[in-house]
Amino acid sequence: MMKTIMNKIRDYLLITGGAAAIVxxxxxxxxxxxxxxxxxxxxxxxxxxRLSRALDAAALAGAALDTxxxxxxxxxxxxxxxxxxxxDVIGQRISLSVDLDPxxxxxxxxARAKLNTSxxxxxxxxxxxIDAETTVQREVRGLEVVLVLxxxxxxxxxxxxGALRTATKNFVNIMFDAxxxxxxxxxxxxxxSSSVNVGNYGLGLDEAGDPLPTAGFVxxxxxxxxxxxxxxxxxxxxxxxxxxxxxxYNPSAYGQWHGCVLAAEYxxxxxxxxxxxxxxxxxxxxxxxxxxQQNWKWLNGQWHTQGDRYNSNYGPNYHCPDQKIVPLTSxxxxxxxxxxxxxADGFTLGNYGMVWGWRVISPDFPFTEGSDYxxxxxDKVVIMMTDGDNTMNHAYTAYGKTxxxxxxxxxxxxxxxxxxxxxxxxxxLIYTITFYSNINSYTKQYYKDCATDITKYFxxxxxxxxxxxxxxxxxxxxxxxxxx
Numbered sequence: 187m188m189k190t191i192m193n194k195i196r197d198y199l200l201i202t203g204g205a206a207a208i209v210x211x212x213x214x215x216x217x218x219x220x221x222x223x224x225x226x227x228x229x230x231x232x233x234x235x236r237l238s239r240a241l242d243a244a245a246l247a248g249a250a251l252d253t254x255x256x257x258x259x260x261x262x263x264x265x266x267x268x269x270x271x272x273x274d275v276i277g278q279r280i281s282l283s284v285d286l287d288p289x290x291x292x293x294x295x296x297a298r299a300k301l302n303t304s305x306x307x308x309x310x311x312x313x314x315x316i317d318a319e320t321t322v323q324r325e326v327r328g329l330e331v332v333l334v335l336x337x338x339x340x341x342x343x344x345x346x347x348g349a350l351r352t353a354t355k356n357f358v359n360i361m362f363d364a365x366x367x368x369x370x371x372x373x374x375x376x377x378x379s380s381s382v383n384v385g386n387y388g389l390g391l392d393e394a395g396d397p398l399p400t401a402g403f404v405x406x407x408x409x410x411x412x413x414x415x416x417x418x419x420x421x422x423x424x425x426x427x428x429x430x431x432x433x434x435y436n437p438s439a440y441g442q443w444h445g446c447v448l449a450a451e452y453x454x455x456x457x458x459x460x461x462x463x464x465x466x467x468x469x470x471x472x473x474x475x476x477x478x479q480q481n482w483k484w485l486n487g488q489w490h491t492q493g494d495r496y497n498s499n500y501g502p503n504y505h506c507p508d509q510k511i512v513p514l515t516s517x518x519x520x521x522x523x524x525x526x527x528x529x530a531d532g533f534t535l536g537n538y539g540m541v542w543g544w545r546v547i548s549p550d551f552p553f554t555e556g557s558d559y560x561x562x563x564x565d566k567v568v569i570m571m572t573d574g575d576n577t578m579n580h581a582y583t584a585y586g587k588t589x590x591x592x593x594x595x596x597x598x599x600x601x602x603x604x605x606x607x608x609x610x611x612x613x614x615l616i617y618t619i620t621f622y623s624n625i626n627s628y629t630k631q632y633y634k635d636c637a638t639d640i641t642k643y644f645x646x647x648x649x650x651x652x653x654x655x656x657x658x659x660x661x662x663x664x665x666x667x668x669x670x
Contacts, residue, residue, distance in 0.1 A: 226303045230314045233277030237299050238318040240270035245295040248284065249322040253366060260284040263295055277301045277316060293322045328564045329663060330372045330514055330556055333357065334543035335528065336572045336621070337377040337507045342530035346573060346622065349649035353656035354525040360657060362518045364664030372514040372555065374546045375524050377507045378539025379532025381466045381584035383445035385510035388463070388552075403461035403552040404447055443467070446506035449538055449584045452593075456537070456604040458544050460551045468504035468582045505532035505579065513546060514555035533579045536572050537602035540636075543568045544609050559612050567663060568609065570636065571619040571652075575629045576602070599632055606636035617642045617659055621652050 244266035248259045263284050271279060277299040285294040296319035303311055333354060341347040354375070361371050376382060386393060390402030446466035449455040508529045512521060547566050549556045557564035576598035578588060585593045609616060618633040630645065637643040644659075646652040 223306055223309075226301070226306045226311075226314065229276060229304075230301050230316055233275075233299055233301050234316045234318060236275065237271060237277065237279070237297060237316060238320075240267055241295055241297050241318045242320050243267075243270050245293060245320045245322045248295065249293045254286065254288045256284060256286050259286060259293070267297065271299075295320055295322070327562075328370045328372065328557070329361075329567065330374075330547055330564055331361070331567045331569065331663065332374040332376060332514070332543045332547045334376045334378060334539045334568060334570045336379070336534065336536070336539070336574070337509065337528050337530060338379040338532050338534045338574065339505075339530055340534075340574050340624075344649070346649060347528060347530040349652050350571075350621075351525050351528055353653045354528075355522050356653060357656045357660045358518060358521045358525065360660035361664055368516045368518065372516055373512075373521055374514040374543075374553075374555075375509070375512040375521065376539055376543045376546055377509045377511070377528050378535065378542065379507050380505040380535060380579055380582075381446035381448070381507070381532075382539060382542045383507045383510045384447055384463075384552075385445040387511070387513065388445065388447065400551065400554055403463060404465060405462050444503040444506055445510050446503065447584070448586055452601065453604070456541060456601050456608060458541075458548045458550060458608070465502075466506055466584060467502035468506070469587050505583075507532065511542065511546060511553075513553050533577045533583060534572065534574050535578075535584055535598060536570070536576050537598045537605060538584050540568075540570055540602055540605045540609075543570065544605060544614070547614065548612075565615065566613070567615045567617065569617040569619065569656075569659060570633070571621060572625070572629070572633070573621040574624060575626055599629070603632060603635065610638065615642070617644070619644045619646055619652070619655055621646045623647050 244263045247266040248263040251259055251262050253259065260282070264282060267279070267282065273279070278301075279297060279299045281298040283296045286292075287294070296317065298318075299316045301314045301316060303314060306312070306314075335350060335354065337347070337350075341350060358373060361373060362368055365371055384404060386395065387398065388402055388404030390398050390400065392398055443465045447463035448466050450459065450461075450463065508531070509524055509527045512524045515521065546553045547556045547568055549558050556566070559566070576595040578585075578593065578595055578598070581588055585591050606616060616636060616638045618637045620630050620633050634640060634643045644655045646655045
């Protein structure tokens with residue numbers, strides 16, 4: 187009985203084992219194909235994600251190009267796509283199309299890649315095609331930049347002021363070369379030393395002396411009159427009896443105010459306020475008597491006094507920057523000419539230069555050329571440069587007679603920091619540059635802290651470095667004038 191049972195079991199196992207083998211043989215290809223399809227589809231999903239990201243970046247780069255030439259745009263899109271989706275990645279790119287709608291400022295970009303399957307060939311699917319596309323709204327944005335530039339006496343060493351002129355002109359040229367429409371860029375200059383020079387603008391006049399749409403913000407004292415006495419004028423008055431009232435008043439004469447202004451009381455000297463400001467009048471050791479000296483002329487065998495002669499060493503404009511502030515403008519040649527006119531003289535009031543840089547880029551009075559802070563079509567940037575630590579002249583600066591106030595370099599540093607913080611509150615992008623090696627670590631830290639972030643701070647120990655830094659910033663900013 188037992189033998190018979192064991193034989194029956196053996197026969198059954200032999201029969202069912204063959205059936206299992208058949209089932210296994212049929213099931214394995216199905217399972218392998220399913221697993222292979224999952225692998226291939228996962229590869230296709232990864233390829234599509236990578237292609238989409240690369241295409242988005244390429245489309246943004248193409249939209250940022252300031253041109254409507256589709257060939258130029260396609261070339262840039264292709265280069266960016268190649269950089270972010272190289273040929274050696276899984277999924278070969280096989281096509282790219284770029285369509286520009288200039289009327290609506292739309293850029294449509296589409297790309298296709300093919301993926302050679304590893305397993306799906308079993309079912310006749312040797313290739314999977316992956317498509318990606320994106321549409322970008324091109325938004326033209328303007329860029330306003332104010333350069334706050336150290337024109338102090340130390341810049342005369344080794345002709346450092348010459349390097350600054352070159353760096354400034356290069357910056358201006360790079361910015362305007364980057365755009366097809368110069369109106370997309372506005373640049374202002376604020377040369378500073380012991381004060382800043384607002385020029386005729388402060389009187390509500392343009393350079394030709396014609397009234398500006400905005401009112402003046404500098405008020406002269408009642409005795410601000412000085413006639414242009416030349417040697418010939420004095421001789422004519424003495425010899426021919428010409429009366430003083432017949433002499434011509436010349437606002438550009440040495441004794442006249444040439445444009446510098448005094449600082450307002452703290453905290454107004456850290457704010458963008460509307461003024462008014464008083465005229466800067468350098469007061470040598472507390473006396474204006476040394477502005478002028480006796481002018482003598484040898485005539486008919488004897489010396490004759492012909493009045494006072496202006497002494498340029500101690501005049502009211504002593505240490506006032508020669509180059510006036512240039513309000514925001516798209517006039518490239520005007521900016522280049524102003525850069526060429528910068529001269530080195532005076533002491534370092536970096537805080538005062540910075541607050542006027544803010545006032546120039548601000549939309550508010552006294553300078554009103556700037557766009558509104560919340561204008562979505564414009565970005566604002568201030569670049570602040572110095573070659574030394576803040577200082578205070580022994581006699582006179584923008585804070586007036588030194589013996590009549592208690593503002594010191596430490597105060598200047600703290601007020602500089604306040605100005606920077608106030609500007610950041612208005613979302614103004616700030617770059618800072620320390621030039622040459624005689625700047626102490628404390629000053630450098632103030633400039634690092636002032637910059638929007640540490641990547642916006644630059645130290646330039648040589649003239650070549652200064653020129654290169656200005657160029658680097660210009661190239662970086664030139665990519666911002668059109669963004670998404």
